[in-house]
Amino acid sequence: MPCLLLLSSCGSMEKSLKRGDAAWALGEYAEAAGQYRKAYLQCPAKDKPRRGAISYKMGTAYRRYGNVARALGAFSTAVRFLPEDSLSAQAQAEALMHSGRYADAIKAYTALVERYPDSAILRRGLTAALQAERTVKAGSAYTVRMASKFNGSRSDYAPAYVGQEAEMLCFTTTRQKVKGEDLSGITGMKNGDIYLVKKNEQGQWEAPAAVEGELNSNDDEGTPSFTPDGKEMYLTVCRTDPEYPRMAEIWKSVRSDASWSKPQPVTVTADTLSSYAHPAVSPDQRWLYFTSDMPGGYGGLDLWRMPLDAKHGGGAVENLGPDINTEGDECFPAFRPDGELYFAASGRADCLGGLDLYRARHDSVADRWTVEHLPAPMNSFGDDFGITFEGLHNRGYFSSNRSTGGRGWDKLFEFSYPEVLQTVKGWVYEQDGYELPEAVVYMIGDDGTNEKVSVLSDGSFEKPLKAGVRYLFLATAPTHLNVSAELRADTVEVEKQHVVNFPLPPIRIPVLVRNVFYEFDKAELTDNSREALDRLTNMLNENPNITIELSAHCDYRGNDDYNLRLSQRRAESVVNYLTEHGIAPDRLTPKGYGEERPKIVNKKLIETYPFLHEGDTLTLDYILKLTPEQQEVCNSLNRRTEFRVLRTTYGLLDDKGNLKQSALKPEATEATKADDEAQ
Numbered sequence: 265m266p267c268l269l270l271l272s273s274c275g276s277m278e279k280s281l282k283r284g285d286a287a288w289a290l291g292e293y294a295e296a297a298g299q300y301r302k303a304y305l306q307c308p309a310k311d312k313p314r315r316g317a318i319s320y321k322m323g324t325a326y327r328r329y330g331n332v333a334r335a336l337g338a339f340s341t342a343v344r345f346l347p348e349d350s351l352s353a354q355a356q357a358e359a360l361m362h363s364g365r366y367a368d369a370i371k372a373y374t375a376l377v378e379r380y381p382d383s384a385i386l387r388r389g390l391t392a393a394l395q396a397e398r399t400v401k402a403g404s405a406y407t408v409r410m411a412s413k414f415n416g417s418r419s420d421y422a423p424a425y426v427g428q429e430a431e432m433l434c435f436t437t438t439r440q441k442v443k444g445e446d447l448s449g450i451t452g453m454k455n456g457d458i459y460l461v462k463k464n465e466q467g468q469w470e471a472p473a474a475v476e477g478e479l480n481s482n483d484d485e486g487t488p489s490f491t492p493d494g495k496e497m498y499l500t501v502c503r504t505d506p507e508y509p510r511m512a513e514i515w516k517s518v519r520s521d522a523s524w525s526k527p528q529p530v531t532v533t534a535d536t537l538s539s540y541a542h543p544a545v546s547p548d549q550r551w552l553y554f555t556s557d558m559p560g561g562y563g564g565l566d567l568w569r570m571p572l573d574a575k576h577g578g579g580a581v582e583n584l585g586p587d588i589n590t591e592g593d594e595c596f597p598a599f600r601p602d603g604e605l606y607f608a609a610s611g612r613a614d615c616l617g618g619l620d621l622y623r624a625r626h627d628s629v630a631d632r633w634t635v636e637h638l639p640a641p642m643n644s645f646g647d648d649f650g651i652t653f654e655g656l657h658n659r660g661y662f663s664s665n666r667s668t669g670g671r672g673w674d675k676l677f678e679f680s681y682p683e684v685l686q687t688v689k690g691w692v693y694e695q696d697g698y699e700l701p702e703a704v705v706y707m708i709g710d711d712g713t714n715e716k717v718s719v720l721s722d723g724s725f726e727k728p729l730k731a732g733v734r735y736l737f738l739a740t741a742p743t744h745l746n747v748s749a750e751l752r753a754d755t756v757e758v759e760k761q762h763v764v765n766f767p768l769p770p771i772r773i774p775v776l777v778r779n780v781f782y783e784f785d786k787a788e789l790t791d792n793s794r795e796a797l798d799r800l801t802n803m804l805n806e807n808p809n810i811t812i813e814l815s816a817h818c819d820y821r822g823n824d825d826y827n828l829r830l831s832q833r834r835a836e837s838v839v840n841y842l843t844e845h846g847i848a849p850d851r852l853t854p855k856g857y858g859e860e861r862p863k864i865v866n867k868k869l870i871e872t873y874p875f876l877h878e879g880d881t882l883t884l885d886y887i888l889k890l891t892p893e894q895q896e897v898c899n900s901l902n903r904r905t906e907f908r909v910l911r912t913t914y915g916l917l918d919d920k921g922n923l924k925q926s927a928l929k930p931e932a933t934e935a936t937k938a939d940d941e942a943q
Contacts, residue, residue: 277306281318288325290508294452297325297334316345320352323359329451330647330665330674332362332618350380354389361393362617364645364667369393385591388613396616396645404639411661411676414461414472416440418453421663421674422487422542422650427494428601428726430654431463433661434475434497435676436486443474444482450502455484458499478526479517485527487596487650489544493721495519498543498552499527512541514554532570533558533581544597545572548718553584553605555595563591567607587633588624595619596649601656602728603715605633608649612637617645621662642679656728658683686729686753688762692719692739695767695775696868699723703741703768709733729753729762738806739766745909746806769803771909774815780838780905787833789841797838800907801845809914811851812907814838819899820859820884832856838905851914862886863901873897 284299300322307315323338336359342352357372373390380386414420416439426432435458438448442457457480459472474480484502501515515527530552532540538558545552546569553569558581561568566589570581588594592611596619599605605626608619614637621638642648646666653660659680665673692703705717705725711733719725729735734752749764769775779796782789789797804810816834818827835854843849865880875894880886882898890898 277303280306284321284325288321290505291511292448292450293325293328294448294450297322297329297331298452300325312345316342316349316352319345320349320355323352323355327355327359332359332646332665335359336363350376354386357389357393361389361396361615362645362647364617366393366397366645369396388611391613392615395614399614399616400640400644402639403641406639406642406679406681408641408677408679411678413469414661414676416472419451419456419674420459420676422596423661423663423676424488424490424598424652425654425660426460426490428492428655428720429494432494433461433469433652434458434488434490435461435472435661435663436488437472441474443480446482446504448484450484455482455502455504456486458485458488475524477517477520477523479524485515487542489542489598491545491549492547492601495721496545497524497527498530498545500541500543501527501529511536512539514540514543514552532556535559542596544599547599547601547603550718553597553599555597562586562589564611565593565595567594567597584633587635593619596651598651600653601726606651608647616640616643618647618665619649621648621651647674656687656726657685684731684756685759686731686756686762687726687760688729688735688737688751688764689726690719690724690737690739690749690764690766692723692725692741692766692768694744695769696866697770698868700741700744700768703739703744703766705766706738706740708736708738710735731755737764737766739768741768743771744768745771745803745810747803748806769907771810771912774906774908777838777905777907782834782837785830787830787837789837793841797841798845801842801847804842804847804851809912809916810909811853811911811914813853813855813910814842815855815857815861815906815908817857817861817863817902817904817906818859819902820862820887821899824858828856828858828860830856831858834905853910859902863898863904869901 280299280303284296284303287296287299300318304315304318304322307318319338319342323335323342326335326338336356339352339356339359342349343356346352353372353376357369357376360369360372370390370393373386373393376386377390414435416437418438420435420437423433423435426434436456437459438453438456442454444455447453448455458475460475461469461472464470479485483504485499487500489498490496495518497517497519499515499517501513503513514530514532516530517524517527532554535558538556540554540556542555543552544554550571551569552572553567555565556568557565561583567584568581569584583589590609590611592609594607594609596608597605605624607622607624609615609622610619620643623636623638624633626633637643644664644666646664648662648664651660651662661676661678663674664677665675690705691699692705693699699722701719701721701723703719703723705719707713707715707717707727709730711730713733717725717727731753732755734750736748736750738746738748740746745768747766747768749766751762751764777796777800780793814835816831818831832854833856835856839852839854842852862882865876865878865882867878870876870878882902887895887898
């Protein structure tokens with residue numbers, strides 16, 4: 265009878281092990297841990313080697329879904345039954361670190377390094393254990409506290425601001441109210457949904473609620489990331505399938521008003537056996553960064569990126585390299601608007617336990633990353649990951665399963681750092697027109713700053729400034745002239761935002777020169793015109809390869825011949841002013857049109873004068889049909905000074921019309937030459 269019981273027990277154990285292995289293969293780690301625990305209890309007490317092996321499997325499964333306390337218990341059991349097994353001993357040492365038991369971790373790693381002195385991984389683990397306690401005690405100026413208003417009864421993690429206005433925040437949650445009913449075999453909790461919190465008119469956060477639309481489903485959705493304008497979301501989706509592994513995938517959703525569309529998969533590679541997760545859109549929207557275990561990495565999870573040059577996918581993926589990636593895990597990438605990359609990692613020598621937060625800056629000249637460990641209390645012995653910043657401020661939110669009030673669940677924490685922030689906010693738009701989202705702004709500082717800044721869909725950009733630095737900004741856009749601005753960020757004691765505007769003149773249409781005034785019925789310029797003409801002088805200096813026609817126009821009142829001669833003399837007055845201020849005469853052509861070319865109403869003009877209509881021409885017949893007040897408005901619009909670009913290759917062509925060898929630069933292409941010939 266005892267033999268029959270033993271055989272029955274062994275048979276049940278094998279079934280539990282097979283079920284555990286099957287769940288592990290599908291990525292259902294909570295289910296696997298449960299089955300391994302059953303197998304352990306069914307294993308004969310005398311079979312210590314088998315019990316040790318099952319305990320190791322059980323601990324690995326617990327570790328995979330973040331149950332650190334149970335993982336440590338399982339690994340400790342494995343070490344007791346398999347004292348010579350290095351994998352179990354190393355796993356126990358890592359779990360001790362992850363539990364904040366640094367003294368015990370030092371003992372465990374010291375014993376392992378004595379046995380395996382050539383192991384770089386073990387030496388790195390010992391180094392981390394030796395310095396972790398000192399790092400925690402040293403602390404920093406960061407303030408961290410739990411974001412109690414956001415957190416539910418289960419896990420809440422991976423916060424992300426929606427756009428750069430910092431008025432909305434999304435995060436992942438497994439609280440009881442999520443859409444699905446089934447428990448995840450991966451975590452033992454409900455599948456995650458994405459929730460949203462918004463600020464009210466008083467600037468206070470409202471209660472969290474599921475995002476509107478078709479985004480959430482019975483599957484596992486999480487780790488949202490947004491384009492800078494907040495209109496597109498990239499997220500991680502784990503679909504449920506009883507027969508295939510639970511591979512994470514990157515999907516995309518689009519916002520319409522407050523509602524989010526049903527997400528669509530993003531094709532990363534053709535490899536369907538690897539996971540792709542934790543997407544992060546770079547501030548310039550050129551790259552999608554993500555986490556993957558695909559082949560070609562450095563071990564564990566690595567950070568990768570791909571160009572966002574297609575609707576539902578990108579180009580060739582590339583690994584971020586050994587400056588970022590290690591034999592451990594690197595995951596949860598996130599960006600600040602200034603381009604700094606943040607991520608979580610577990611394989612570095614300064615790690616305090618589980619995942620720690622790191623900051624990385626890229627040197628584009630040397631193509632190298634400089635990585636910096638964030639100090640305590642930003643990092644702890646728990647998993648610290650998934651960070652987001654409130655615009656350019658050094659404050660925001662992150663997630664952690666540290667024991668402070670969270671009972672081991674992932675929770676959202678808010679953080680801040682003392683700062684006196686200076687920023688520049690700029691807008692690039694067409695002069696007398698609308699925003700130019702295709703524009704690029706070059707930011708140059710006398711401290712060595714040299715950045716290329718992309719603008720948002722509304723033509724705006726925002727960047728931090730360093731106190732005491734003088735900056736030059738140059739705004740450029742296709743088919744438009746360049747415009748620059750300068751400012752100095754002086755030392756301040758309170759936050760300050762500098763504002764700069766860049767009205768770019770278009771090349772192909774006449775451009776109004778505002779605030780140019782002449783003596784009544786004469787051609788002489790008034791002193792009030794100097795500011796406007798100085799701006800025109802600067803614009804010509806910033807665009808040295810253009811020539812322009814400088815034109816003056818009159819209204820219909822007065823003799824036609826007189827108006828023509830007066831407008832010609834006025835155009836010549838402006839040209840004389842420009843040449844006196846250093847502009848070459850052969851770049852300027854004065855032309856008086858009298859009343860021959862009345863103003864044509866554009867879309868921007870009707871915002872100021874709603875009685876006008878886009879495309880109308882302010883002829884005499886048109887004006888005489890209006891009220892006296894409206895007639896005077898139209899006459900003032902017709903009395904104007906304009907310029908239009910004649911050539912864009914001044915100084916670039918030789919006497920035969922060929923492009924000079926010295927002018928072979930990106931801005932002097934054959935396309936530019938053709939454009940000049942067409943004009």
